[in-house]
Amino acid sequence: xxxxxxxxxxxxxxxxxxxxxxxxxxxxxxxxxxxxxxxxxxxxxxxxxxxxxxxxxxxxxxxxxxxxxxxxxxxxxxxxxxxxxxxxxxxxxxxxxxxxxxxxxxxxxxxxxxxxxxxxxxxxxxxxxxxxxxxxxxxxxxxxxxxxxxxxxxxxxxxxxxxxxxxxxxxxxxxxxxxxxxxxxxxxxxxxxxxxxxxxxxxxxxxxxxxxxxxxxxxxxxxxxxxxxxxxxxxxxxxxxxxxxxxxxxxxxxxxxxxxxxxxxxxxxxxxxxxxxxxxxxxxxxxxxxxxxxxxxxxxxxxxxxxxxxxxxxxxxxxxxxxxxxxxxxxxxxxxxxxxxxxxxxxxxxxxxxxxxxxxxxxxxxxxxxxxxxxxxxxxxxxxxxxxxxxxxxxxxxxxxxxxxxxxxxxxxxxxxxxxxxxxxxxxxxxxxxxxxxxxxxxxxxxx
Numbered sequence: 377x378x379x380x381x382x383x384x385x386x387x388x389x390x391x392x393x394x395x396x397x398x399x400x401x402x403x404x405x406x407x408x409x410x411x412x413x414x415x416x417x418x419x420x421x422x423x424x425x426x427x428x429x430x431x432x433x434x435x436x437x438x439x440x441x442x443x444x445x446x447x448x449x450x451x452x453x454x455x456x457x458x459x460x461x462x463x464x465x466x467x468x469x470x471x472x473x474x475x476x477x478x479x480x481x482x483x484x485x486x487x488x489x490x491x492x493x494x495x496x497x498x499x500x501x502x503x504x505x506x507x508x509x510x511x512x513x514x515x516x517x518x519x520x521x522x523x524x525x526x527x528x529x530x531x532x533x534x535x536x537x538x539x540x541x542x543x544x545x546x547x548x549x550x551x552x553x554x555x556x557x558x559x560x561x562x563x564x565x566x567x568x569x570x571x572x573x574x575x576x577x578x579x580x581x582x583x584x585x586x587x588x589x590x591x592x593x594x595x596x597x598x599x600x601x602x603x604x605x606x607x608x609x610x611x612x613x614x615x616x617x618x619x620x621x622x623x624x625x626x627x628x629x630x631x632x633x634x635x636x637x638x639x640x641x642x643x644x645x646x647x648x649x650x651x652x653x654x655x656x657x658x659x660x661x662x663x664x665x666x667x668x669x670x671x672x673x674x675x676x677x678x679x680x681x682x683x684x685x686x687x688x689x690x691x692x693x694x695x696x697x698x699x700x701x702x703x704x705x706x707x708x709x710x711x712x713x714x715x716x717x718x719x720x721x722x723x724x725x726x727x728x729x730x731x732x733x734x735x736x737x738x739x740x741x742x743x744x745x746x747x748x749x750x751x752x753x754x755x756x757x758x759x760x761x762x763x764x765x766x767x768x769x770x771x772x773x774x775x776x777x778x779x780x781x782x783x784x785x786x787x788x789x790x791x792x793x794x795x796x797x798x799x800x801x802x803x804x805x806x807x808x809x810x811x812x813x814x815x816x817x818x819x820x821x822x823x824x
Contacts, residue, residue, distance in 0.1 A: 399696065399754050402804070403806065405807070411795070411807050412768075412772070412773060413451050413773045414451070414770040416521070417449060418447075418766070418775060418820060418821070419476055419518070420777060420817050421475055421476055421487060421818060422816040422818070423469040424438070424439070424443050424445065426438075427760075427780055427815070428720055431720045431761075432720055434501040438498075439815075444493065444816070446462070446465040446485070446516060447461070447813045448461045461521065461522060461524055465516065465526065466489045466492055466510070468489065468492075468510060469763065469816060470490050472639035472701075473701040473818055475537075477548060477821075479568065480541075480544070480545040482518070483517070483518065484517060486541065487516065488510075489536060490536065491510045492509065492510045494507065511531040511533065511536070512529045512530065513529070513532045515527040515570065518823065527568060527569060528570065532550060536552055537588075538550065538588070541592065542592045543595070547562065549591075549592060551601075559576045559590060559601070560575050588603060591640055591641055592642075593646050594644065594646040595646055597614055597681075598612060599612045599614055604630065605636075606637040607633065607634060610631075611626075612624050613626075613627050631677065631686075633653070634655070636656040638651065638653075638699070641702075642679075643742075646679065647680055647744075648676050648677060648679065650675070650742075652672055652675070652695070653699075671694050672695050672713070672715070673692045673694055674713055674738075675689060675749075676690050676749055690747040691749040693740060694751060696715030696738045698717060699713035701714040701764035701765060706767065706769055708744045709742060710739065710742065712737050712765050712767070714776060715736040715737065715738060716760075716762060716763065719733070719762075719782075720760070734756050734758045735759055736757065737757070737774075737776065737794070739752045740752065752802060753803060755794075755804050761778075761780070763818045767796070767822075774793070777791055777813075777819065778791070778792060789813050790811065791810065791813060791817065793807050793809040793810070
């Protein structure tokens with residue numbers, strides 16, 4: 377009885393602490409630095425089949441005529457709606473924000489479906505996990521930004537969740553939810569179409585469950601993958617024989633890294649793998665994992681296969697709540713984690729657990745020689761379920777996707793732009809500039 381009472385008191389106390397907002401909204405600053413975003417284009421994936429809070433209550437709030445979309449934002453001129461083109465491309469937020477890959481020459485984009493759209497008459501599920509299985513990988517021609525077009529959309533396996541393209545643009549690595557076929561490597565033809573496929577079982581401790589996001593190493597010789605229900609990272613050697621066939625071999629034993637890892641990425645030189653830890657499995661009880669999750673972490677793993685040393689964690693720092701996605705500047709000196717906080721909850725919950733109405737960014741310095749991470753500051757901004765961000769090609773601006781705002785049956789999400797002020801203590805400035813996109817914006821990629 378005393379233990380139950382103690383747990384109740386602890387929950388109530390913790391809940392009351394949630395009423396205190398540790399992060400304030402960043403002010404909109406008039407900067408002497410003009411709002412520019414260096415690069416050729418931004419690609420934004422929008423999942424229109426659900427709203428942010430559907431994760432908590434299963435209510436999709438679908439709007440007739442609003443469909444999954446790939447938005448192409450041209451960056452040659454001023455940032456405004458006149459430079460936006462859209463395509464119907466099926467995609468889903470129900471994975472880590474790594475569902476778009478762009479060819480090295482910037483001519484093709486590859487988008488995995490993850491989950492497909494429900495039947496038109498469905499407005500709610502008992503659990504969001506009931507969303508129908510997806511199968512498609514869509515190839516989009518973006519050579520002409522004013523007229524992007526779908527080249528093909530092909531079924532490649534159950535729930536293709538993440539996609540990564542090899543540095544030479546010859547292969548895609550895609551994660552599937554198929555026992556014994558958790559990873560598929562797809563050869564790309566010269567015209568961008570999909571070619572031969574190789575399927576691989578990616579077992580951990582003789583179990584094929586719990587594989588996450590795969591990412592190519594800059595050398596093209598290795599792949600890293602979050603595994604074991606996103607608590608470990610596996611590193612694999614990619615071999616291509618004289619006939620062009622591919623084999624995947626473990627480089628080392630999987631490295632235990634964290635509690636609940638999101639998708640990772642390598643630094644430009646390939647010496648470090650960076651990955652956020654959302655800490656969504658802290659308590660072992662699903663409801664508590666999301667109600668009582670602590671702040672997340674950013675983690676740096678040293679990976680230097682030429683040295684013969686095993687991969688190792690060299691640095692970790694605390695960032696905001698639920699840091700699902702992150703951006704890495706082109707010079708590899710700054711990281712911005714995108715912290716959803718608890719914006720995925722409904723506003724109808726008790727005050728202590730009510731869904732937050734704003735999210736945050738954590739700015740982190742990264743030493744590309746030692747791997748040391750240092751958190752600088754956290755910045756609040758309006759919007760629900762932001763999952764990804766990208767720096768521009770010069771590291772002077774940052775774009776963040778916002779799934780939707782807290783309103784009934786929303787039709788739009790947004791891309792919000794920030795200035796990056798580089799100094800001894802770098803900082804972010806909120807510009808106030810936003811471009812509306814189709815609701816459900818959850819992944820964003822820069823085409824340099």
